[in-house]
Amino acid sequence: MKRERWTSSLGFVAAAAGSAVGLVNIWRFPYIVGEHGGAAFIVVYIGFLVLIGFPVLISEVLIGQSAKQGPARALKTLSGSNTWGSVGKGICVTGFIVSSFYSVVAGWMLGYLVLSLTGGLHSAESMSSARLLFESKLGSSSWCLAYHALFMGLAASLLVLGVRRGIEAVNRYCMPILVVLLVALAAWGISLPGGSSALHFLVTPDWSQLTPIAILTALGHAFFTLSLGQGTMITYGSYLKGKENLTRTCAPIVFFDTAISLLAAVAVISLVLAGGEEPAGGPGLVFFTLPAAFAAIPGGQVVAVGFFLLVVLAALTSQISAMEPLINHLVNDRGWKRRKAVLLSAGGGFLLGIPSALSFNLLSGWTIGGKTFFDWISFLTTDVLIPLGGLAAVLFVGWKWGIKGALDQLAERDGTITFSGRTLRTYLNVCVRFAAPLLIVVVLLANLGIV
Numbered sequence: 527m528k529r530e531r532w533t534s535s536l537g538f539v540a541a542a543a544g545s546a547v548g549l550v551n552i553w554r555f556p557y558i559v560g561e562h563g564g565a566a567f568i569v570v571y572i573g574f575l576v577l578i579g580f581p582v583l584i585s586e587v588l589i590g591q592s593a594k595q596g597p598a599r600a601l602k603t604l605s606g607s608n609t610w611g612s613v614g615k616g617i618c619v620t621g622f623i624v625s626s627f628y629s630v631v632a633g634w635m636l637g638y639l640v641l642s643l644t645g646g647l648h649s650a651e652s653m654s655s656a657r658l659l660f661e662s663k664l665g666s667s668s669w670c671l672a673y674h675a676l677f678m679g680l681a682a683s684l685l686v687l688g689v690r691r692g693i694e695a696v697n698r699y700c701m702p703i704l705v706v707l708l709v710a711l712a713a714w715g716i717s718l719p720g721g722s723s724a725l726h727f728l729v730t731p732d733w734s735q736l737t738p739i740a741i742l743t744a745l746g747h748a749f750f751t752l753s754l755g756q757g758t759m760i761t762y763g764s765y766l767k768g769k770e771n772l773t774r775t776c777a778p779i780v781f782f783d784t785a786i787s788l789l790a791a792v793a794v795i796s797l798v799l800a801g802g803e804e805p806a807g808g809p810g811l812v813f814f815t816l817p818a819a820f821a822a823i824p825g826g827q828v829v830a831v832g833f834f835l836l837v838v839l840a841a842l843t844s845q846i847s848a849m850e851p852l853i854n855h856l857v858n859d860r861g862w863k864r865r866k867a868v869l870l871s872a873g874g875g876f877l878l879g880i881p882s883a884l885s886f887n888l889l890s891g892w893t894i895g896g897k898t899f900f901d902w903i904s905f906l907t908t909d910v911l912i913p914l915g916g917l918a919a920v921l922f923v924g925w926k927w928g929i930k931g932a933l934d935q936l937a938e939r940d941g942t943i944t945f946s947g948r949t950l951r952t953y954l955n956v957c958v959r960f961a962a963p964l965l966i967v968v969v970l971l972a973n974l975g976i977v
């Protein structure tokens with residue numbers, strides 16, 4: 527079967543940006559900025575994007591583009607080594623596991639979108655009633671399972687359409703809608719009474735809040751937000767036609783992802799302040815601080831619909847990107863029909879997601895070491911497997927393949943001078959070979975509680 531390709535490099539940029547922009551930008555970034563002191567955290571975070579985010583991204587896209595294969599085969603093809611082949615297969619599995627619990631959390635957002643459309647958020651007039659509402663929703667196993675199933679079904683119905691008509695098309699439509707919604711929300715937030723304090727909070731660094739935990743959080747976040755370490759960018763890179771200048775294609779992805787996070791922080795923090803709430807509200811910021819704020823602001827119910835629609839669109843384009851590495855493997859390496867491959871990965875992801883969805887209700891008492899199934903699976907992937915996948919990519923490009931050989935080979939084959947310019951080469955050389963592996967190892971050790 528002929529391998530599908532993006533229609534153009536813009537198709538790739540839209541899809542990769544859609545993958546990068548997700549729950550983590552809109553749900554997590556505003557509250558971690560809120561907790562870790564605003565501008566100081568943002569500065570450190572941007573530093574990590576430069577030191578590891580961009581170099582790992584470019585390494586992954588380079589692997590996919592050169593091998594014209596997804597993670598399950600690319601490392602083996604490029605190195606001829608079976609060990610690297612197994613690493614590639616492992617990376618593919620990480621994406622599948624991520625898709626199982628990402629769908630659960632995205633399902634809550636979908637549920638909140640429905641609540642905001644049906645007027646169900648009315649009851650969340652204060653922080654405490656909004657919290658009660660959230661707890662009652664999460665406490666219902668049928669609510670969690672139904673929205674998990676619905677969200678997974680939505681993702682599958684888009685994936686069935688293929689790389690161009692499914693993934694590329696949905697991103698080309700969703701990304702502009704998302705930007706318009708977010709800009710409107712941020713502009714509205716700034717115009718409210720809390721607006722100027724929100725901006726002040728986001729541009730005035732409070733260096734005293736920059737604890738080691740804050741620095742590690744920034745580092746881990748830089749990684750997860752770019753969808754690295756789990757085969758997505760290798761797979762998306764493999765659908766590139768092969769004449770691209772990777773620096774020029776990858777830089778806008780990082781830029782766009784960061785811009786969306788910053789806009790989300792402006793929107794969420796100003797709305798929260800306008801509603802008289804605190805920005806350091808933790809993971810509940812979106813689920814109870816914000817609904818309580820919406821209730822307190824005139825026209826807040828309409829804004830709530832726009833906000834949850836925005837989050838659902840962002841999560842959907844990320845979800846399909848977490849599922850695609852496995853689908854790509856089944857279709858292109860094993861000759862399966864796309865429909866069958868999508869059915870298997872969505873069905874399997876749904877089943878594996880069930881205990882995660884039930885971790886907040888029926889199975890909340892099932893804990894090992896104080897962690898529920900959901901906690902363990904998100905720890906295993908985001909804190910261990912994803913950093914390992916990213917480490918594998920930079921070690922592969924920097925040491926196994928050899929960065930000089932990798933870049934020269936690409937430049938030569940493409941007939942374009944990819945990574946031209948001494949400064950750029952030196953920067954990538956240092957980051958891919960030294961800075962990124964070192965920092966990733968630090969994160970891993972910290973996540974495992976070793977340092």
Ligand code: PHE
Binds near residue numbers: 750
């Ligand atoms: N980048 C996505 C986000 O910010 C998360 C994600 C990670 C999605 C890995 C797919 C794969 O929400």
